[in-house]
Structures are given as structure tokens and as C-alpha cells.
Amino acid sequence: MLIGPPGSGKTTVGRMLAHRLGTGFRDTDADVETVAGKPVADIFVDDGEERFRELEAAAVRQALAGHDGVLALGGGAILSEATQELLDGHHVIYLQVGLTDAVQRVGLAQARPLLVLNPRSQLKRLMEERRPVYERLASIIVATDGRQPEEIVGEILKGLPA
Template sequence: MTPAVVLVGPPGAGKSTVGALLAEKLGTGYRDTDADIERTAGKPIPEIFIDEGEPHFRELERQAVRTAVAEHPGVLALGGGAVMDPATRALLTGLPVVFLDVELADAVHRVGLDTPRPLLAVNPRKRWRELMEQRRPLYTEVARAVVATGGRAPAEVADAVLDALGLPAGPTPDITQ
């Protein structure tokens, strides 16, 4: 069992919103590894960073991605930094991964600068640019398709993801009847 679609991209790309819409359009479930991490840890991600540090969070993230890829047949959204791990990138090889590419202005508009994102806490615009310089090549490396989100409504992005992967919207018809 492998996911129908795996979404990767930076904070503000719309992975959660688009992922939920894709799941609805495909008639399948939606799962977010950040939510899995928070559920497992029993606290929000910013608290994990503060209490246990980023290395501990990244280990939780590796485990969450590995479990979700093995168990979830629907739409899967990964946290923005998941692709930094070489084992995670290897795990994504051959999967229907889509990089939701977003420009800084759109990301700022979508997430705001006052939301609790640990890696964007100090000088968020500058830090976001730095993260993208590091991560863009990795997002591209793991992606089967890249979908630009700029100037598009979430439903339009979801449709573009389906088109990019050649997936029909709606549940697969049962041809045995």
C-alpha cells in the first residue's frame, strides 16, 4: 500500500488545504505527518522544538513519514522539512510526490508571520528564503511533478495536482459490477 499522492513544499504552500481537497476529489483519506507528530508527542510542534530540540523533532518526523507512507493509501502531506532527511528522500522514490511551489509573498499571505513556526521565529522573511534555498533542490529531487500555487485558489491547485499526476477526480468506479 502506498499513498495516492504525497505533497511536499515549504510552510505556506497549501499542503494541508490542498491535501484535504485532493482527498475529497479522489474519494480517499487525508493524513498530515505534522498532525501525526503532535498526536504522538502530545504537544504542538513549537513546544517539541523548545522542549526537546530540533534533532528530536526530526527523528519524530522521520518515524511519522515512514509510518504514514507504509500505512496510508490516500493523500499524504509532509512537513516542510521532511525532505531534508536522506532516508525520507529515498523512501519517497517512485511515489507520486508533488512539490507545491509557492513564492514568499503568497506564503506570507497564507500563513502570516505571527503563527508559531519554530524555524521562522526570527526574521521570518529572510529565514523563509534561506530555507527555500536549502530545500528547493530537495523538493524538486523527490517530486514527480511541480505545481506552482501562485495566484491560484486551493481548488485550482488541487486540480493542477490531479492533472500533473494524470489522476481522475472521484472515486475509482467498481468495474466488477
């Protein structure tokens, strides 16, 4: 299970990791979009963050119950205490990223609902607020700054139990 802020590489690394492990990949943000029938950004605008978080918590719960491959959680999924409890006992990999790399990867021109006003400042705030939770939940922490996805996947594989 991969956690981390926007731009940490959860989807990219998750797909590669799943391929290397010969298993499936699932992204809870994509699950939310499927259920809602619209992109995450539109859910925030049309229905609000609270509704998005409800859908997100349900998506995580369902994925943990029915998916045994690599799972990427949305950056804020770990804010839910119920989700934090569900992650207990799972191999949780925190993809740690610095602000500069996150900004480059996110592209800040993309539709990121929580990064609307002053995106760089908002992203920095989100990363700082969430870091202690990411670190507490993680069984493995992998720094991603300046690294290629293949290198990150290799480090994850070394850290997983045999």
C-alpha cells in the first residue's frame, strides 16, 4: 500500500511495483471517480470536500477488503481515523517527496482541488500537516526526490518481507 502527498509518485511507482510483483494495481482516487462518475476536482466543486472524503473512505475500505495487490491511496486518505485503523497490520510504504520535486511532478496547472489558491504554499502546508501521519503509518519510508521510478521500486522490493 502506497501513501504520500500529491506528486510523490504513488500511481507511477504503484503500477511499476505491481508489475514487478506480478499482481494487480488499484488507485483509490480512480475508484472514487468511477463511483461518482466524475473527476475528483469536480467532486470537490460540485459536492464539497466532505463528500469526497466520504467516498474516499469507502473506496479505501472496499479496496482493502477486496484487493490483494498494490494499492495507492489518495494523498489525504490517511486523514480518516477509520482508514488509519484499517491500515494497521498492512505493509504501508510512504513515498516521501520534497516540495520542489512535488511541485514539478504535480505541475500545478492540473486540476488539484486543494491547491487552488497559491498552489505552492497550499502544497507545502498539506505536506507539513500530513507528514507525521504518513510517518506513523509507514512500515517503509522511501525518499523519491531526484530518483527514477525504477530505482524507487527497487528500494521498495528490498524492504518488503520475503
